[in-house]
Amino acid sequence: MIKIDDSKKIERYVEKYKLNNIFSNDMGEHMMLYMFNKGDYICREEEYLDKMFFLVDGKAKVSKHLENGKSLLISFYRPFTIIGDVEFIKNNTTDCSVQAIEDTYCIGISFDIVRSELIEDCKFLIKICDYLGEKLTSSSNNSSINLLYPFENRLASYIVAFANIKDDENKKFMFKENYNEIAELLGTTYRHLNRTLNKFCQDGILEKNNKEYIIQDYDKLLYLAGDLYK
Numbered sequence: 001m002i003k004i005d006d007s008k009k010i011e012r013y014v015e016k017y018k019l020n021n022i023f024s025n026d027m028g029e030h031m032m033l034y035m036f037n038k039g040d041y042i043c044r045e046e047e048y049l050d051k052m053f054f055l056v057d058g059k060a061k062v063s064k065h066l067e068n069g070k071s072l073l074i075s076f077y078r079p080f081t082i083i084g085d086v087e088f089i090k091n092n093t094t095d096c097s098v099q100a101i102e103d104t105y106c107i108g109i110s111f112d113i114v115r116s117e118l119i120e121d122c123k124f125l126i127k128i129c130d131y132l133g134e135k136l137t138s139s140s141n142n143s144s145i146n147l148l149y150p151f152e153n154r155l156a157s158y159i160v161a162f163a164n165i166k167d168d169e170n171k172k173f174m175f176k177e178n179y180n181e182i183a184e185l186l187g188t189t190y191r192h193l194n195r196t197l198n199k200f201c202q203d204g205i206l207e208k209n210n211k212e213y214i215i216q217d218y219d220k221l222l223y224l225a226g227d228l229y230k
Contacts, residue, residue, distance in 0.1 A: 001034050001035070001036055001040060001042075002034065002035045002036075002037075003032060003033070003034055004033040004034065004035055004105070004137055005033075006033060009033060010028075010031055010032075010033050010107060011028075011108060013033070013056040013057070013105070014028065014031070014107070016056070017054070017056060017079070019031075019054065019107070022123065022124055022126055022127040023121060023123060024116070024121045024122070024123045024124065025117070025121070027109060027113075027117070027118075029062050030109050030110065030113045030117070031107050031108070031109055032107070032108050032109075033106075033107055034053070034105070034106050034107075034108050035103060035104070035105050035107060036058070036060075036100040036104045036105075036106065038100055038101060038102050038103055038104075039099065039101075039223055040099070040100050040104075041097060041098065041099050041100075042055075042060055042083060042098040042099065042100060042104070042106065043083065043084075043094045043097065043098050044094065044097050045052040045064065045065055045093075045094055045095065045096055045097045046093045046094065046215070047093055047094055048087075048094075049083075049084045049087050049094060049111060050110065050111055051084065051108035051109060051110055051111060052082065052083070052084035052087075052088060052108065052109050052111060052114050053082070053084055053107070053108050054080065054081070054083075054106060054107040054108075055077055055078070055079055055080065055082075055083060055104065055106050056079050056080060056105050056106065056107055057079055057103075057104065057105040058079070058100060058101050058103055058104025058105055058194075059076060059078050059100070059101050059104060059161065060077040060081075060098050060099060060100050060104055060159070061073065061075075061076055061077075061098070061099055061101050061185075062074040062075045062076070062077060062096050062097070062098050063096060063099070063185055064079060064095070064096045064097070064163060064225065065095050065097070066204065067155070070184040071181070071184050071185055072140070072146065072183040072184070072185065072187060073146075073158070073186055073187075074096055074142060074195075075138055075139070075142050075204040076101075076161050082128070082131050083098055084104070084111070084114075084137075085128050085131055085132055086132070086135075087111075087173075088111070088114060088115070088128065089128070089132075089181065095181055101161065101162055101176065115154070134181045137214040146187055151186065151187075151188050151192060151193075151196055152196050152200075152224060153224055153225065153226065154186050154187075155186060155193070155196055155197075156200075156205075156221050156222075156225040157224075157225040157226070158182070158185075158186060158222035159206075159213075159215075159221060159225075160221060160222060160225045179193055179194065197213075200221075203217075203220075204216050204217055204220075205217045205220050205221050205224075206221075
């Protein structure tokens with residue numbers, strides 16, 4: 001985590017996402033900007049957060065460690081996302097880990113400030129309630145996906161989320177985790193993951209090039225991914 005001393009950049013994000021509209025009072029003096037490099041953890045499971053984060057740029061994955069020793073992909077976070085809303089309400093440790101999958105920027109406000117300044121701010125509390133409702137809906141949706149959708153759909157969604165395709169010239173990507181970790185996150189086996197990746201290559205969706213893959217048919221990949229893992 002890197003602290004960015006750039007008030008102008010904070011102001012641009014505040015204006016872009018109308019952050020001041022969720023508070024009754026001006027919280028600008030308490031806002032700090034942080035950058036998480038790709039692979040950095042914004043928070044880890046079962047740790048106490050010392051800040052509430054507002055994800056304003058980048059992308060992160062949310063995963064949970066299970067009692068059987070495996071991890072499960074819960075969802076992806078994109079702007080605008082509040083991280084620490086549940087911990088603010090319950091005052092407990094984090095339930096999931098949130099890891100940046102590309103360089104990610106968050107505006108942070110100390111939890112000491114949040115609890116002293118915002119605990120009785122009705123405008124902020126209504127926003128938190130709205131957002132918790134959205135998270136509940138998203139969690140229910142993603143749980144259904146993990147249970148009911150074929151693995152190739154889940155894998156396609158995972159690739160779309162990680163590939164970060166911005167133009168036709170940038171269609172290469174590498175998996176950050178090893179195959180065993182990806183298989184665990186998506187609730188399958190190493191062999192099934194390999195078989196499905198090989199099938200994507202045979203179907204002309206992907207092409208393997210040493211340790212990276214090249215997306216050959218992005219439209220087909222998007223079709224398979226649908227709106228999974230919102």
